[in-house]
Amino acid sequence: MTLLAIDDITKSFAGHKALDHVTLDIRQGEFISLLGPSGCGKTTLLRTVAGFMTADKGRILIDGEDVSRLPPERRPLNTVFQNYALFPHMTVLENVAYGPRRAGLARAEAERRAEEALEMVGLAAMSRRNPAAMSGGQQQRVALARAIVNRPKLLLLDEPLSALDLQLRKRMQIELKQLQVQLGITFIFVTHDQDEAMAMSDRIAVMSAGRLEQCDAPEAIYRRPRTRFVAEFIGEANFLPLDGAGPEGVLRPEDLRVLPEGEALPPGWRGLPARVTGVTYVGGTSNIYLAAGPRELLARSYGLPPAGMTAGRTVQAGFDPANLHPLGA
Amino acid sequence: MASARLTLFWLLALPVLVFTGFFLIPLGVVLVSSFTAPEDGLTLAHYARILLDAYHWQVIATTFRIAIFSTLICVALGYPLAWYLVRIVQLRSWRRACVILLVLPLFTSNIVRSFGWMVLLGRSGLVNDALMSLGLIDRPMRFLGTETGILIGMVYILLPFTVLTIGTALARVDRGLEQAARDLGATPARAFWSVTFPLTLHGVMAGAIIVFSMAISAYVTPALLSGGKVTVLAMLAFQQYSTVFDFHYGGALSITLLVLTLALIGLASRMTRGRTPGAGGH
Numbered sequence: 001m002t003l004l005a006i007d008d009i010t011k012s013f014a015g016h017k018a019l020d021h022v023t024l025d026i027r028q029g030e031f032i033s034l035l036g037p038s039g040c041g042k043t044t045l046l047r048t049v050a051g052f053m054t055a056d057k058g059r060i061l062i063d064g065e066d067v068s069r070l071p072p073e074r075r076p077l078n079t080v081f082q083n084y085a086l087f088p089h090m091t092v093l094e095n096v097a098y099g100p101r102r103a104g105l106a107r108a109e110a111e112r113r114a115e116e117a118l119e120m121v122g123l124a125a126m127s128r129r130n131p132a133a134m135s136g137g138q139q140q141r142v143a144l145a146r147a148i149v150n151r152p153k154l155l156l157l158d159e160p161l162s163a164l165d166l167q168l169r170k171r172m173q174i175e176l177k178q179l180q181v182q183l184g185i186t187f188i189f190v191t192h193d194q195d196e197a198m199a200m201s202d203r204i205a206v207m208s209a210g211r212l213e214q215c216d217a218p219e220a221i222y223r224r225p226r227t228r229f230v231a232e233f234i235g236e237a238n239f240l241p242l243d244g245a246g247p248e249g250v251l252r253p254e255d256l257r258v259l260p261e262g263e264a265l266p267p268g269w270r271g272l273p274a275r276v277t278g279v280t281y282v283g284g285t286s287n288i289y290l291a292a293g294p295r296e297l298l299a300r301s302y303g304l305p306p307a308g309m310t311a312g313r314t315v316q317a318g319f320d321p322a323n324l325h326p327l328g329a
Numbered sequence: 330m331a332s333a334r335l336t337l338f339w340l341l342a343l344p345v346l347v348f349t350g351f352f353l354i355p356l357g358v359v360l361v362s363s364f365t366a367p368e369d370g371l372t373l374a375h376y377a378r379i380l381l382d383a384y385h386w387q388v389i390a391t392t393f394r395i396a397i398f399s400t401l402i403c404v405a406l407g408y409p410l411a412w413y414l415v416r417i418v419q420l421r422s423w424r425r426a427c428v429i430l431l432v433l434p435l436f437t438s439n440i441v442r443s444f445g446w447m448v449l450l451g452r453s454g455l456v457n458d459a460l461m462s463l464g465l466i467d468r469p470m471r472f473l474g475t476e477t478g479i480l481i482g483m484v485y486i487l488l489p490f491t492v493l494t495i496g497t498a499l500a501r502v503d504r505g506l507e508q509a510a511r512d513l514g515a516t517p518a519r520a521f522w523s524v525t526f527p528l529t530l531h532g533v534m535a536g537a538i539i540v541f542s543m544a545i546s547a548y549v550t551p552a553l554l555s556g557g558k559v560t561v562l563a564m565l566a567f568q569q570y571s572t573v574f575d576f577h578y579g580g581a582l583s584i585t586l587l588v589l590t591l592a593l594i595g596l597a598s599r600m601t602r603g604r605t606p607g608a609g610g611h
Binding site for chain 1: 503505506508509510511512513514515516517519523524527528
């Protein structure tokens with residue numbers, strides 16, 4: 001069932017198209033990531049859904065109701081802001097109780113709800129603290145509690161983990177995902193980190209230069225990228241002609257095998273002569289960089305690189321043509 | 330190490346000496362003279378003369394009324410002006426021009442500006458002419474020699490202080506906070522009163538304290554615009570010093586003004602302190 005329908009949204013800033021005919025349907029209970037490099041329009045799209053910006057063209061529908069003209073306070077959604085935007089003149093509890101208070105609850109009831117939400121993010125003991133006296137990770141949880149306390153249908157998260165260090169970010173990714181499943185709220189998660197998007201999302205919407213490039217499940221995005229941009233932005237990609245010449249397909253580095261010169265390929269495989277240009281070993285996997293004529297290729301395998309695989313050596317690069325995915329399909 | 334400490338000592342000692350020499354000693358002289366008389370040494374007679382007399386209380390009331398109204402009007406006008414400068418003006422050059430226009434009058438003398446208002450507020454001055462030609466009044470209003478006239482002059486002179494302090498506070502408020510409030514269901518008005526205003530309250534208070542302390546001790550503007558019909562405490566004190574040469578009674582008037590002012594400011598900041606936790610640290 002479609003919860004949020006983004007219908008042909010276009011938005012320009014001084015002649016520059018920040019959003020270019022974006023259409024996207026998001027289902028109830030889904031965890032969807034808006035992924036793309038900075039300036040791709042993902043934050044603009046999020047702010048348009050939240051109501052902080054008005055689109056030049058197109059509509060936003062939530063549960064079938066057109067909310068395009070509604071101010072942010074009348075839209076049935078909440079936002080976790082990138083810099084958390086916690087109210088510095090209020091305690092943690094007052095911050096979280098702000099939403100229920102605006103929804104018309106009495107102070108006692110609003111605070112009870114706020115305590116509940118803080119419990120959910122593991123901060124029940126800190127309700128009397130001032131947000132400024134908390135760590136980045138704790139502030140992030142307060143922002144999360146404040147956004148879920150009213151049980152919105154839709155939660156927008158604007159790069160909420162980008163200010164955290166790597167360890168904490170990994171932990172929060174798991175917690176966020178658990179919370180989303182537990183609450184059953186639809187999450188729209190803006191990020192520029194492809195690993196984060198892959199780890200958490202039901203679907204990933206990849207954006208570039210204001211356009212929606214592809215929206216699919218993580219494995220589909222990875223295995224069957226529709227455009228060259230998607231293939232290069234998600235993971236690493238080798239581009240090879242589909243059959244000798246003509247249009248190119250994508251081959252992921254782990255599907256490319258490096259074999260000694262003259263060794264027989266498995267039946268049905270294609271091989272091309274190449275020269276090793278570099279070898280790196282990165283804890284668990286090794287990368288072999290190859291040059292096949294003018295083409296640069298990358299092969300990845302588990303464990304240490306095969307013995308004798310040094311730069312300058314001539315080898316053959318082999319792959320199963322079934323793994324070569326044609327672009328645009 | 331020892332020489333660094335010595336340097337630090339002198340660096341601190343010099344300002345302290347200047348402060349003592351130029352600020353505390355004159356104040357001490359006034360304080361001492363207010364408690365003494367040429368004939369019988371230590372005395373409370375000057376204070377008794379002020380505090381036990383209805384006329385003096387009337388002057389004190391007028392002084393405080395003018396100062397309090399000046400403060401309220403300066404804050405009420407200063408906040409929207411600061412909002413306009415910080416939030417609405419997009420063009421940087423226009424904002425700079427506005428700030429210059431705002432600050433420029435501060436470079437000219439109070440006396441000149443008060444004379445300007447005497448001309449504007451007179452019977453056939455610009456203000457009355459404008460009001461009459463607009464048909465709002467049919468006879469010229471009397472501004473000179475009334476508290477309204479003094480108030481207009483005071484607000485004109487003191488308004489920049491509230492605009493500047495409130496504007497500074499407002500510029501520091503993260504607009505993302507208002508958006509967060511809206512996102513959580515607050516109307517724009519509610520977002521302002523529950524988030525933006527509390528976070529600028531220290532700027533409002535700073536401006537109010539500056540305006541109040543300048544208004545309560547103002548001499549030139551009330552003296553020129555009162556036409557001798559309204560008297561404030563500073564005018565009484567000035568008369569004692571300049572025409573009667575009674576430094577003891579004049580000193581007592583000054584100290585009375587100082588004590589009452591400090592009491593009121595202390596009360597006001599105590600009332601607002603509880604409401605802005607964390608605002609100062611931001």
